[in-house]
Structures are given as structure tokens and as C-alpha cells.
Amino acid sequence: MSNPFDPKSHSPGFGLRVDRESRIDEDHPHPIGPEPAAAPMSRHAAEWGLASLLAGAALMMTGAVVLVFNLIFWNAGPNVLDQSDMHLALVAALVGVPGMVGLCIASVTFGGRAIHSAATRRQPAGLALTGVLISGGALFLWLVVGADLLAILFSFVR
Numbered sequence: 001m002s003n004p005f006d007p008k009s010h011s012p013g014f015g016l017r018v019d020r021e022s023r024i025d026e027d028h029p030h031p032i033g034p035e036p037a038a039a040p041m042s043r044h045a046a047e048w049g050l051a052s053l054l055a056g057a058a059l060m061m062t063g064a065v066v067l068v069f070n071l072i073f074w075n076a077g078p079n080v081l082d083q084s085d086m087h088l089a090l091v092a093a094l095v096g097v098p099g100m101v102g103l104c105i106a107s108v109t110f111g112g113r114a115i116h117s118a119a120t121r122r123q124p125a126g127l128a129l130t131g132v133l134i135s136g137g138a139l140f141l142w143l144v145v146g147a148d149l150l151a152i153l154f155s156f157v158r
Contacts, residue, residue, distance in 0.1 A: 045118035045128055052111035052131025059104050059138035063145045070148050077156050090153040097146035104139035111135050 081089065114128030 042121075042123070044121060045114045045123040045125060048110050048114035048117060049125070049127030049129075049131045052107050052114055052135050053127055055103065055107040055110065056131055056135030056138045059100065059107060060134060060141055062100070063138060063141040066149065067141075067145050070145065070152055073149075074152050077152065081156075083158065086153065086156050090150075090157050093146075093149050093153050097142070097150060100142050101139065101146060104135060104142050107135035108132060108139060 077086075111128055111132030114131060115125055117123070118125035118128050
């Protein structure tokens with residue numbers, strides 16, 4: 001590392017420099033032209049984090065909608081569906097609820113992979129951390145919603 005008080009080892013700062021040949025003004029600090037594309041490994045953590053965030057957000061919104069459905073179904077279920085349809089709904093819930101919980105677990109796993117990638121590649125982990133938090137909330141919500149839906153359907157099936 002260079003000595004900060006040594007004038008010969010002066011490294012250029014991050015500000016604008018006016019000693020360049022092209023004399024770039026303050027309004028246009030970068031030369032006009034195509035930006036180089038980011039390398040795939042330079043955005044590895046961000047892509048996994050974004051996948052986790054989007055999947056977790058979609059699963060959380062779906063869980064909220066199903067929770068409202070559960071309330072409506074609890075109030076009007078036996079009057080709307082006969083017993084054979086109730087059995088079909090129970091089979092669908094026994095397949096669908098573990099499937100949604102599995103998707104939530106996969107989303108949390110994607111976020112964990114993004115955090116690990118950000119730590120090993122020294123990249124920002126904002127999307128990764130947000131994805132894990134949203135996906136964890138979606139997992140908790142789907143555990144509650146799934147238990148509620150199954151409890152409702154088991155109470156209606158005779």
C-alpha cells in the first residue's frame with residue numbers, strides 16, 4: 001500500500017479529472033458510447049437474489065389471496081359444494097399445499113445461495129437478503145394458510 005503523504009504515489013481519485021485529453025464536463029462524466037455488459041459472474045448474487053425475491057413475493061401474494069378464500073370457503077363451503085366435490089377439493093389441497101410449501105423452501109434456498117455467492121464473490125447482498133426475508137415470510141404464511149385450508153376441508157368432509 002502506498003503512503004498517503006507521499007506526493008509521488010498519488011493514485012487518481014474517484015472524482016472528475018480535468019487533466020484528460022477530452023475535457024469531460026461535469027454534466028457528462030462518462031464518454032458517450034455503449035456501456036460494457038456486466039460479466040455473468042459479476043452479477044451472480046444479484047440474479048439468484050432477484051429470483052428469490054420475485055418468487056417469494058409471488059408466493060406471499062398468493063398466500064394472502066388463499067387466506068381470503070379460506071375465510072369465504074369456511075362461511076359458504078358446505079352450502080356451495082356437495083360431498084364428492086369436497087373430497088376432490090381435499091385431494092387438491094393435499095397435493096397443492098405441500099407443493100406451495102416446497103416452492104417457498106426452494107425460494108428460501110435460492111436466497112441462501114445468493115447470500116453465499118455474495119459473500120464469496122464480495123458482491124452486494126441486498127437482493128439476496130431481501131429475497132430470504134420475503135421468502136421466509138411467504139413460507140410462514142403458507143404454513144398457516146395451508147394448515148387453515150386443510151383444517152377447513154377436514155371439518156367439511158364426513
